[in-house]
Amino acid sequence: MSLPMAAKSVVDLIESSSGVHYSGFHMDALNKINAGTVPPTTSVADHMYNQPFVIGVAGGAAAGKTEVCNMIIQQLHDQRVVVVNQDSFYHNLTEEELTRVQDYNFDHPDAFDTEQLLGVMDKLKHGQAVDIPNYDFKSYKSHAFPARRVNPSDVIILEGILIFHDPRVRELMNMKIFVDTDADVRLARRIKRDTVQKSRDIGTVLDQYSKFVKPAFDDFILPTKKYADIIIPRGGDNHVAIDLIVQHIRTKLGQHDLCKIYPNLYVIQSTFQIRGMHTLIRDCQIKTHDFVFYSDRLIRLVVEHGLGHLPFTEKQIITPTGSVYTGVDFCKRLCGVSVIRSGESMENALRACCKGIKIGKILIHREGEGDNSQQLIYEKLPNDISDRHVLLLDPILGTGNSAVQAINLLIKKGVPESNIIFLNLISAPQGVHVVCKAFPRIKIVTSEIELGLNKDYRVVPGMGEFGDRYFGTDDDQQVVVPSQ
Numbered sequence: 460m461s462l463p464m465a466a467k468s469v470v471d472l473i474e475s476s477s478g479v480h481y482s483g484f485h486m487d488a489l490n491k492i493n494a495g496t497v498p499p500t501t502s503v504a505d506h507m508y509n510q511p512f513v514i515g516v517a518g519g520a521a522a523g524k525t526e527v528c529n530m531i532i533q534q535l536h537d538q539r540v541v542v543v544n545q546d547s548f549y550h551n552l553t554e555e556e557l558t559r560v561q562d563y564n565f566d567h568p569d570a571f572d573t574e575q576l577l578g579v580m581d582k583l584k585h586g587q588a589v590d591i592p593n594y595d596f597k598s599y600k601s602h603a604f605p606a607r608r609v610n611p612s613d614v615i616i617l618e619g620i621l622i623f624h625d626p627r628v629r630e631l632m633n634m635k636i637f638v639d640t641d642a643d644v645r646l647a648r649r650i651k652r653d654t655v656q657k658s659r660d661i662g663t664v665l666d667q668y669s670k671f672v673k674p675a676f677d678d679f680i681l682p683t684k685k686y687a688d689i690i691i692p693r694g695g696d697n698h699v700a701i702d703l704i705v706q707h708i709r710t711k712l713g714q715h716d717l718c719k720i721y722p723n724l725y726v727i728q729s730t731f732q733i734r735g736m737h738t739l740i741r742d743c744q745i746k747t748h749d750f751v752f753y754s755d756r757l758i759r760l761v762v763e764h765g766l767g768h769l770p771f772t773e774k775q776i777i778t779p780t781g782s783v784y785t786g787v788d789f790c791k792r793l794c795g796v797s798v799i800r801s802g803e804s805m806e807n808a809l810r811a812c813c814k815g816i817k818i819g820k821i822l823i824h825r826e827g828e829g830d831n832s833q834q835l836i837y838e839k840l841p842n843d844i845s846d847r848h849v850l851l852l853d854p855i856l857g858t859g860n861s862a863v864q865a866i867n868l869l870i871k872k873g874v875p876e877s878n879i880i881f882l883n884l885i886s887a888p889q890g891v892h893v894v895c896k897a898f899p900r901i902k903i904v905t906s907e908i909e910l911g912l913n914k915d916y917r918v919v920p921g922m923g924e925f926g927d928r929y930f931g932t933d934d935d936q937q938v939v940v941p942s943q
């Protein structure tokens with residue numbers, strides 16, 4: 460698919476994204492677009508997908524790597540996380556090797572099929588599902604059990620004793636963790652695990668340990684500790700380390716690439732609740748009352764987040780226990796401005812948060828579809844707006860043309876650019892570029908960044924004509940349902 464020049468930079472940007480949600484856009488949607496059943500967008504390339512956040516977890520055998528991975532997964536409960544174990548890529552043994560399995564070194568880098576692992580990671584990073592062998596430690600075979608289907612995810616954890624050994628594998632990782640557990644503890648756990656789970660006798664376990672496991676740890680595993688970004692002593696017992704790691708991953712996942720380019724763009728932290736609400740209101744089949752209910756919930760979150768960016772002053776009060784509480788006082792010089800008509804859907808949430816707030820209005824007419832097709836029709840703003848912080852309300856940022864008109868008007872009225880906070884439910888990258896480039900000091904708060912704009916300059920995946928859907932005037936609206 461060829462791309463217009465203007466859209467290319469957005470595609471490049473999206474390609475390099477480190478993984479926040481692009482409005483639930485997935486490969487099947489891309490396939491439909493390629494098949495012509497969904498209108499193409501101005502910013503879709505064949506290789507567009509979310510780049511997962513890849514975490515490497517290395518450490519000696521029985522150090523607690525799996526335990527650490529499980530704890531990370533549990534704490535990242537609102538993200539799609541998948542673990543890829545290096546064990547899955549053990550080479551199958553030849554008949555001869557099988558007869559003398561006690562002489563086989565399972566702790567040597569050559570025991571693993573690293574090319575296959577790289578192939579799997581390449582597919583996952585390109586948004587494709589993969590089938591990963593399910594290695595059987597008892598029969599030493601990688602095809603004894605059915606393969607495990609792994610879908611592309613927000614976070615991929617690559618776990619294994621020698622996962623830092625090959626530089627090509629290391630390069631895939633955004634974060635490297637080394638689980639550093641005392642050798643005696645590792646040996647004790649290994650004896651227990653191998654005798655109970657693998658039904659091996661203790662003599663065999665100890666022979667393998669002294670012949671291969673310990674030397675390989677010293678020669679190959681320990682030397683990779685230097686590549687780690689984080690070393691976790693005591694493995695899964697180290698709750699502080701796990702908490703810090705999870706916090707870091709959350710920050711990275713929440714940091715959209717656009718946010719890195721434009722520090723004044725704030726995408727609210729995605730949770731299952733937020734994605735669930737987006738799923739509902741984006742659904743073309745939803746009933747008006749549900750659309751309003753879930754839009755209101757999301758709008759409230761955006762408004763609350765936006766209010767958090769207002770300046771504050773310190774305030775001390777006395778609590779009923781007679782204690783002094785040092786808190787903050789809300790910013791009082793504040794008003795809202797809604798862009799008619801969809802912006803009016805955000806007024807209730809603003810009123811609910813800011814008692815008695817003044818709300819002005821701007822009506823911009825969209826004439827034609829291209830650039831510079833907007834016309835200011837009406838405005839009614841508080842007289843003293845230049846002294847106020849302004850929360851500009853428009854649920855959808857598309858091309859950015861209306862937003863630029865509205866912001867220009869506010870600036871003409873004397874509002875300092877840095878006093879404007881633009882609140883959206885969804886924002887197209889194109890609009891973000893246009894607004895942030897024209898007004899680098901305003902803040903944009905949004906709940907999701909969209910894939911882009913279609914040939915009609917409509918936001919996709921989008922949610923249609925927001926005002927019509929919210930105010931129930933969308934009865935005769937055509938809905939394009941992509942064929943399956």
Ligand SMILES: Nc1ncnc2c1ncn2[C@@H]1O[C@H](COP(=O)(O)OP(=O)(O)O)[C@@H](O)[C@H]1O
Nearest residue numbers: 519520521522523524525526648652694695696
């Ligand atoms: N913090 C811990 N306390 C007690 N036992 C643990 C702990 N972490 C792991 N284990 C046990 O030790 C064994 C090895 O842990 P595992 O996480 O599978 O290690 P690895 O994946 O590094 O080989 C398992 O049987 C596991 O249940």
Ligand SMILES: Nc1ccn([C@@H]2O[C@H](COP(=O)(O)O)[C@@H](O)[C@H]2O)c(=O)n1
Nearest residue numbers: 519520521546565566596599619620672
């Ligand atoms: N057939 C096999 C294959 C591997 N091992 C041992 O497993 C250890 C790696 O797994 P971890 O979960 O502990 O990382 C490694 O030390 C191999 O010796 C085995 O015993 N049998």
Ligand SMILES: [Mg+2]
Nearest residue numbers: 521524525526
């Ligand atoms: Mg393990």
